[in-house]
Amino acid sequence: MSKLDIKQLTKQIIDGVGGEENIVSAAHCSTRLRIVLKDDSLIETDIVAEIDGVKGSFNNGGQFQIILGTGLVNQVYQEFLVQTDLSEVGKEELKEIASSKLNIAQRILKALADVFVPILPALVASGLLMGLNNLLTAEGLFVSGETVIGAYPQFADLAEMINIFANTAFVFLPILIGFYAAKIFGGTPVLGAVIGAIMIHPDLLNGYSYGQAVLDNTVPVWNVFGFEIAKVGYQGTVLPVIGAAFVLAKTEKVLRKFIPMMLDNIITPLLAVLFTASFTFIAIGPVMRVVGDWMTNGVMWLFFELGPIGGAIYGVVYPLLVITGMHHSLVTSEMQILANIETLGGSPTFAVVAASNVAQGAAALAVFYLFKKDVKMKAIASAAGISALLGITEPAVFGVNLKLKYPFVAALIGSAAxxxxxxxxxxxxxxxxxxxxxGVIVIRPQSMVQYMVALGIAFVVTFVVTILFAKMSQGKSKLN
Known part of the structure; x- marks a missing residue:
């Protein structure tokens, strides 16, 4: 594209989002121009969609995101700054600006999602190591009626080492969550880690033994001024440490209003940890443990009690939540399940989400097949479809499927199947x-083939239904 074309393209984008006076700030990622606007109702999505060079657009998390593609987005962004006289900001700074537009519920869900994003590499590494350990210890997977370490005992110690490496991130998950949750909520990250460590201290009753201790009426307690406080750890939980980190951050902010600056580094951490830790065992922990158990039990009931029907329901609801950004609310229950992987065996939600993503990709690729004469739609649909198959669905959902409507409905059907x-x-x-x-790499070895079969079903059903819907739509047009 020439310099003149870039200027014209940028001018059209600015006009399409309500003009320069409607723009608050902007940033970009590798493929998308991200804009925060004063009034989203002024966006003319149809006009933006017709701009040459635009591959799609969607509104999410308080940002209007325009898909331009690698390379082009950098040129457009620089010209965008020139034409709007804005200062360059990063993605994180833009997120902060955008979050001010969200309501309370959306802010809570966003905060929950933001807590887990930095932790994901550690959990993915642990999961893959766990998968490797499963390969060594799964009976009959490679050797008939026997495990690998049973057939080759020289690998036994290696498997034990890998198992320790795999479990570590989950064993100390409250510490990781405490650190990043405190950071997200505006507290001191290392104090958040301390709170997380206190909650899994080895002198406490292990959280995994709490249920049996309740049944046996043997829960240990502290007796403080006549009040009994359960002396129980929070292994395998997520919400309690997030709640504790929130209280810690707010406590720090309040204390710093009254404590002299010269004493701040001594008194504030002391009082903040003392109050937060005490309040965690008195109220935050017990309450949030119950809420977390409700969430986990609800998801497990959906999958293991309703079976395929529950899975189909989740497969339909998930992409609908993606449109609104509410899918972030599912992160917490997913983490709670993974934190209890030793007892639950794994999470049933990942495969369903993957099937949903592949269905969106299949719908976009079906559009690529159908729109033989529309060069722009073919270009958008092909790239968006492949991206969705790899797990990134926004271009397919917002750039293709929702725009045409029937591919999105077809994707819901394929996702359910x-x-x-x-x-x-x-x-x-x-x-x-x-x-x-x-995603097959994070599936239990004994389920890997079935995972690929599930994705194949989602793809084929969606592709076929999309074409059928297109034919039906064409038939109605001819009748009219």
Missing amino acids: GAAYATWREVLSVSQGPAGLP
Whole structure:
């Protein structure tokens, strides 16, 4: 594109989002121009969609994101800054600006999602190591009626080492969560880690033994001024440490208003940790443990009690939540399940999400097949479809499927079919990962083939239904 074309393209984008006076700030990632606007109702999506060079657009998290593609987005962004007289900002800074537009519920869900993003590499690494350990210890996978370490005892110690490496991130998950949650909420990250460590201190009753201790009426307690406080750890939990980190951050902010600066580094950490830790064992922990258990039990009931029907329901609801950004609310329950992987065996939600993503990709690729004469739509649909198969669905959902409507409906049907099969076959993941074709690496070894079959079902059903819907739509047009 020439310099003149870039200027014209940028001018059209500015006009399409309500003009320069409607723009608050902007940033970009590798493929998308991200804009925060004063009034989203002024966006003319149809006009933006017709701009030459624009591959799609969607509104999410308080940002209007325009898909331009690698290379082009950098040129447009620089020209965008010139034409709007804005200062350059990074993605994180733009997120902060955009978050001010969100309501309370959306801010809470965004904060929950932001807590887990930095932790994901550790959990993915642990999950893959766990998968490697499963390969060595799964009976009959490589040797008939026997495990690898049973057939080759020289690998036993290696498997034990890998198992320790794999479990570490989950064993100390409250510390990781405490650190990043405190950071997100504006507290001191290392104090958040301390709170997380206190909650899994070895002198406490292990959280995994709490249920049996309740049944046996043997829960240990502290007796403080006549009040009994359960002396129980929070292994395998997520919400309690997030709640504790929130209280810690708010406590620090309040204390710093009254404590002299020269004493701040001594008194503030002391009082903040003392108050937060005490309040955690008195109220935050017990309450949030119950809420977390409700969430986990609800998800497990959906999958293991309703079976394929529950999986199909999740497969339909998930992409609808993606449109609104509410899918972030599912992160917490997913983490809670993975934190209890020793007892639950894995998470049933990952395969369903992957089936949903592949269905969106299949719908976009069906559009690529159908729109033989529309060069622009073919270019958008092909790239968006492949991206969705790899786990990134926004270009397909917002750039293709929702725009045409019937591909999105077809994707819901395909997602339900693939999700129902994955749930029926009890396909479980051992960690987070890319929710698409590459996601097979985080699936239990005994479920890997069934995972790929589930994705194949989601793809084929969606592709066929999209074409059928297109034919039906053409038939109605001819009748009219």
